[in-house]
Amino acid sequence: MKEEFFKTSEIVLKVENISFFYEKKDLLIKDLSFSLKKNEFLSIIGSSGCGKSTIIKLISGIKKMNSGDIVGKKTAYMPQKDLLLPWRNVLENILLPSELSKKNLNEEKKKAIDYLKKLNLEKYEEKYPYELSGGMKQRVSFIRTLLTDADILLLDEPFSALDAITKENLQKWLLEVLKDFDKSIIFITHDINEAIFLSDRILVCQNRPLDSFKEYIVPKEKKLDLEFIKEVKEKILIDIGGGK
Ligand SMILES: Nc1ncnc2c1ncn2[C@@H]1O[C@H](COP(=O)(O)OP(=O)(O)OP(=O)(O)O)[C@@H](O)[C@H]1O
Ligand SMILES: [Mg+2]
Structure with missing residues (x-):
């Protein structure tokens, strides 16, 4: 680099x-x-x-x-197909990349909740993907991408x-x-x-x-x-x- x-x-x-x-x-x-x-x-x-x-x-x-x-x-990549895991709720899905990259989960969780609030999704933290509309799923995927702290979103x-x-x-x-x-x-x-x-x-x-x-x-x-x-x-x- x-x-x-x-x-x-x-x-x-x-x-x-x-x-x-x-x-x-x-x-x-x-x-x-x-x-x-x-x-x-x-x-x-x-x-x-x-x-x-x-x-x-x-x-x-x-x-x-x-x-x-x-x-x-x-960079952070949001793939063409919605990749929310059906067995994880909204918050758990958003925290997946943080878990994989072994970040401090308590801090990341606070940040995720803050983002969900900011983007009017705080009521959905514990919902599962099947309970969300297509648009909500895309917003959750986007928040997950945003949370990775990347400068460039793909x-x-x-x-x-x-x-x-x-x-x-x-x-x-x-x-x-x-x-x-x-x-x-x-x-x-x-x-x-x-x-x-x-x-x-x-x-x-x-x-x-x-x-x-x-x-x-x-x-x-x-x-x-x-x-x-x-x-x-x-x-x-x-x-x-x-x-x-
Ligand atoms: N894993 C793969 N192995 C072999 N060929 C592939 C693979 N992935 C994509 N291709 C081929 O490479 C070309 C480009 O694929 P790509 O997915 O980048 O297209 P795209 O422009 O995103 O198309 P779309 O608008 O349909 O999403 C296509 O001909 C596709 O069949
Ligand atoms: Mg494509």
């Missing part, structure tokens, strides 16, 4: 010329580079199978790339399984929560409106093997500008080959 660089730079993560394959004859990612800035909300959009989840797994260290370099601050389609209204509420909830925390985000989604609403910058996957992104900057003052949204949306749809 090049600690010195990250002390002085506004960049919290650098992905440099990475290449990756699951099977040797089928290169998935080729010489791909990008970076993430401090407190930036960065979304990645691309057709199914283009390698979005794989990028996040490489950044989190779950998978190892074949070549290239990834340097950055501490969120893989956290809202994709939710109905439109729950999704919209959670998007607003997420932006509110993030105001109180010093985090940088990489957020994967198939939903272009969601990406525009949440992001400072959107990267759209190009080519197979994935070797570059097309980049769209979303200025805060344009987020509600219908003309701007329509224009960006049309361009991204063309980039991803007229998909959904």
Whole structure:
């Protein structure tokens, strides 16, 4: 880790010329580079199978790339599928990573309860996943990710399984929560409106093997500008080959 660089730079993560394959004859990612800035909300959009989840797994260290370099601050990964353990209640689920990394559980528990209060979930501490709605489960998963103290949150389609209204509420909830925390985000989604609403910058996957992104900057003052949204949306749809 090049600690010195990250002390002085506004960049919290650098992905440099990475290449990756699951099977040797089928290169998935080729010489791909990008970076993430401090407190930036960065979304990645691309057709199914283009390698979005794989990028996040490489950044989190779950998978190892074949070549290239990834340097950055501490990351926490919220996987594409809800991974709450059915036999653990909300609090126990949130404390799972702390248990695994052998942190002081009393301190972590206090922190977890504090987060649950802050995010209006304190009544649910002792509920089990089957007693929660889809949106609540996602909020609990998110709190678990937040509690790990990472600077960078890697969120893989956290809202994709939710109905439109729950999704919209959670998007607003997420932006509110993030105001109180010093985090940088990489957020994967198939939903272009969601990406525009949440992001400072959107990267759209190009080519197979994935070797570059097309980049769209979303200025805060344009987020509600219908003309701007329509224009960006049309361009991204063309980039991803007229998909959904
Ligand atoms: N463990 C694995 N072994 C072999 N191939 C895999 C494995 N995981 C993913 N792949 C393949 O790698 C490609 C990229 O997968 P990945 O999960 O990164 O796509 P994605 O962009 O996240 O897609 P989606 O939008 O559907 O989630 C796909 O073709 C997939 O079949
Ligand atoms: Mg995926």
